[in-house]
Amino acid sequence: MDIAIIGASGYAGGDLMRLIALHPDTELTCATSRKLDGTLVSKDQPHLKGFVDINYTNPDVDKVDADVVFLAVPHTVAMQYAGSLHSRGIKTVDLSADYRLPQPIYEEIYGVSHTAYFEAPYGIPELHRDEVKGSIFVANPGCFPTGAILAAAPVADLARTIIYDSKTGVSGAGDTVSETTHYPNVADNINPYKWTQHRHLPEMQLEISRLGSQASVHFTPHLVPVTRGILTTAHIITERPVTTDEVRRRFEHMYRNEPFIRLQTPKLGHVRGTNFCDIAFEVEEGGRRIVAVSAIDNLMKGAAGQAVQNMNIICGLEETTGLLFPAATP
Numbered sequence: 001m002d003i004a005i006i007g008a009s010g011y012a013g014g015d016l017m018r019l020i021a022l023h024p025d026t027e028l029t030c031a032t033s034r035k036l037d038g039t040l041v042s043k044d045q046p047h048l049k050g051f052v053d054i055n056y057t058n059p060d061v062d063k064v065d066a067d068v069v070f071l072a073v074p075h076t077v078a079m080q081y082a083g084s085l086h087s088r089g090i091k092t093v094d095l096s097a098d099y100r101l102p103q104p105i106y107e108e109i110y111g112v113s114h115t116a117y118f119e120a121p122y123g124i125p126e127l128h129r130d131e132v133k134g135s136i137f138v139a140n141p142g143c144f145p146t147g148a149i150l151a152a153a154p155v156a157d158l159a160r161t162i163i164y165d166s167k168t169g170v171s172g173a174g175d176t177v178s179e180t181t182h183y184p185n186v187a188d189n190i191n192p193y194k195w196t197q198h199r200h201l202p203e204m205q206l207e208i209s210r211l212g213s214q215a216s217v218h219f220t221p222h223l224v225p226v227t228r229g230i231l232t233t234a235h236i237i238t239e240r241p242v243t244t245d246e247v248r249r250r251f252e253h254m255y256r257n258e259p260f261i262r263l264q265t266p267k268l269g270h271v272r273g274t275n276f277c278d279i280a281f282e283v284e285e286g287g288r289r290i291v292a293v294s295a296i297d298n299l300m301k302g303a304a305g306q307a308v309q310n311m312n313i314i315c316g317l318e319e320t321t322g323l324l325f326p327a328a329t330p
Ligand SMILES: NC(=O)C1=CN([C@@H]2O[C@H](COP(=O)(O)OP(=O)(O)OC[C@H]3O[C@@H](n4cnc5c(N)ncnc54)[C@H](OP(=O)(O)O)[C@@H]3O)[C@@H](O)[C@H]2O)C=CC1
Pocket: 006, 007, 008, 009, 010, 011, 012, 013, 032, 033, 034, 035, 036, 059, 071, 072, 073, 074, 075, 077, 095, 096, 097, 141, 142, 143, 171, 172, 173, 174, 175, 176, 298, 299, 302, 303
C-alpha cells in the first residue's frame, strides 16, 4: 500500500515514517514539509538513513495519491486537508484533534469554526474497534486521553469522580521550542500546567460517559524532564465499596484479548518506543478509591503507533502488523 504523511517532518510524522518503513505491507511514497521541501528525509532525520530514501515535498493535498494518508499536522490545519481526502474516499488517519469531538464542543474548546466537519470514529481500538473497522476516516485520540481512558475504562461505571494526574515527556509539545520546553526550564524540574482546563479534558469526559459512567472527570498535566512517555495516575472514587477481586476481574475481562494492553506495573521505560499501554491498579482499604496507573509512549500509543494500529484495522490487516516489538531498556 502507498502511504502519504502530511506533516512528516514533525515528531509524530517521524515516528510514523519509522513504523511505515518497518511495516511489511506499506511503502512511503509522500512525506510533506513546507520548510524542508526538496530535502532528503534522512538528511533531516538521520536515524532513518537506509530506511526512508525520498525527499520531502510541499503538501498539495488535492494531488495526494495514496492508499492511506496520515494527517500529522497541528489541529485546525488537518481540517484543511480532511474534506478533500474524505470526499475522494481516501483512507485517512488524522492525528490532530480536529475530528475527535462533536462540532460545538470542538469549536468552543479550540476557539475556531470548523470548516469541514463530519463524524469520525474515535480511534481507541480497544473501545471502538467495530466503528473503526467500518470507516475510511479515523480520529486518532489525544495522547493524554489515550492513557487516561484506558486506565479507568474497566471500572468507569463504578465511579462517582475520576481525578487524572498525568506526567508527560516534552516531545508531547512537538518540535517547536518555547519557553516552556526550553532545556533549563524543563531539566531538574516538574511543571504543572493547565491545572483545571486542559483541552484534552472534554475527550476524557466524553469517552468516560460513553462507558456508561456519570462520573465527573478532572485532569491536571505535569511536564517532566523526559523525552517520551506519559504516566497517568487515575484516582477513581467509587459510588459504593468495591473489592480488589471485583476490580481485577473487570480489568482482566476487558483487556483479555488486547495485544497492546499489558496488566503490569507501569513504567515509562518499559513502553518507550512501543505501542504498549501498561496498566496496574490498587484498591484503597475500605474500597472507596481505586488507584489505576497507566504508562504509554505519547508518540506511539499516544500518536503514531495507535495511528498505524487504526490503519491496519481500516485496511483489513492483522491489527498488530508492524507494531509488535518490545522497548529498548534501560
Ligand atoms: N507530539 C505528540 O506527542 C502528539 C502529537 N499529536 C498530534 O499530531 C500532530 C503533529 O504533532 P507533532 O508531530 O508533535 O507536531 P510538530 O510541530 O512536531 O510537527 C508538525 C508537522 O506539521 C507540519 N505543518 C505545520 N503547520 C502546517 C501547515 N499549516 N500546513 C502543512 N503542514 C504543516 C510541519 O512541517 P512544516 O511546517 O515544515 O510544513 C511538521 O511536519 C498534531 O496535531 C499533534 O497535536 C497527537 C498525539 C501526540
